[in-house]
Amino acid sequence: MPRRKNRPGFKRGRHSLPYWMASQILRQKAPADFPDPCVPLPADASDDDIDAACREQTARLDKWLDDQKNKSGEDEPKARTAYDGRVLSACRIYQEHPLSAFNTRIKANTRDSYTDSLKIIEGTVGQRLIRNLNVLDMQNWYDQWRKPAVFVDAEGIETFGAERIDRAHDAISMWKTVLRFNVALGPRHPGSRDCSILLEALKNGGSLVNFESGGAREEEMTYAHASAFVRTALELAERGVIPRERGLYLAIGVAAQFELALRQKDIIGERPKSARDQEKAMRRGATAINYGGVIWTGYFTWENIPGWRWRMKTSKSKYRSAVNFDLTIYSLLFPLLDAVPHHERTGAVVKGEHGFAVQERSYRKWFRPIARVAGIPDEVWIMDSRAGAGTEAEEAGADHGAIKTLLTHSDKQEATTTRYKRRQDRARVVVQQLREASRPKAGNDE
DSSP states (O other): OOOGGGSTTEEEOGGGOEEEEHHHHHSSOOOTTOSOSEEEOOTTOOHHHHHHHHHHHHHHHHHHHHHHHHHTTTTSOOOSSOOOSBHHHHHHHHHHOTTSHHHHTSOHHHHHHHHHHHHHHHHHHTTSBGGGOOHHHHHHHHHHHHSOOEEEOTTOOEEEOOOOHHHHHHHHHHHHHHHHHHHHTOTTSTTHHHHHHHHHHHHHTGGGOOOOOOOOOOOOOOHHHHHHHHHHHHHHHHTTSSOHHHHHHHHHHHHHHHHHTOOHHHHHOBOOSSHHHHHHHHHTTOEEEEETTEEEEESOBGGGOGGGEEEEEOGGGTTOSEEEEEGGGOTTTHHHHHTSOGGGOSSBSSBOGGGOBOOHHHHHHHHHHHHHHTTOOTTOOGGGHHHHHHHHHHHTTOOHHHHHHHTTOOOGGGGGGGGOHHHHHHHHHHHHHHHHHHSOOTTOOO
């Protein structure tokens, strides 16, 4: 009789017929999802053939069991990084876990700001053990992150910038989000207990810490700023200091943001970081264009402004209601649009290099040198054009409701007004007429 180790799983059934059976290996009933728990063997097989067949089937079973073992726990999505007690590991788990809002819900630009805060946390306190932290450590982190940046000139002289309150506040808020996510993973997650204890300490010791926020911005881009930028961009392009396309399209971008009181992404669009982001933008009415293998999504395209009329759902209205713009009534913007050669009137209106839609980082980078030549203070950003548009409308005599229409703001109490599109469109025209009338005449932009 051959030894059992030579033919594992072997058993004879009725009429002495040979079988290989998984239960002979496991000493229990084979798992229900194993495909071949019982394999009949040839009745006339030699001992060597039976030995080989049993070893082959046993090897199949062993591989299947190993695969199941490797898959154990994979029913629950996991991050690549394992929790090791450090702040760094908790931050990476938040960024990597498939169910984290970082990967499922937040917008691309929000994800970028989150990433900036996470880099601060990881780079400064990433090696700290969470179980050793207390509330006062959080206050100390905030205080350190808030300190002004130090600049050293060519002569070695140090100068200090302003306190970075927003930087510190955002980083602390991000750290609380990381803690909450690790707690939400449940008791089976090894970091849940450490993070829960620290969160509870922050809650109970809230009176001992003060994480001040920077508050709302107060800077505005005025008409004088916007018109000076347009004039300077065109002059620099004409002199060959900057490319013609850069001067013209930067002027269009800034003029459009100021005149239409829209956010930057409504004017220049964005490059989605995933297919999910692209699909979401297209559901909101954006156009997707492939520029040399890079996908761009946006609303301000030449194809969307036939007859110089543009209808779009703005980001400030959460893309719920459309706004109609008659681009011919905007004296700072329309001449720039009309100056674009006909062969360039395709795709994104605001372009960058090689006729592609301008990238957000290029838009920011190219704006500041032109703005400095135009005399615009560094404290005034492109995003301040909306505030400047609202202030100009208010000073021109527009009422509160008309200004809300201009800025596409809405609330529950006034939601029914969204049904009166014509009324809103008329209010937009009236506001622009008031703004135009309040501006200095040509040759007197001061």
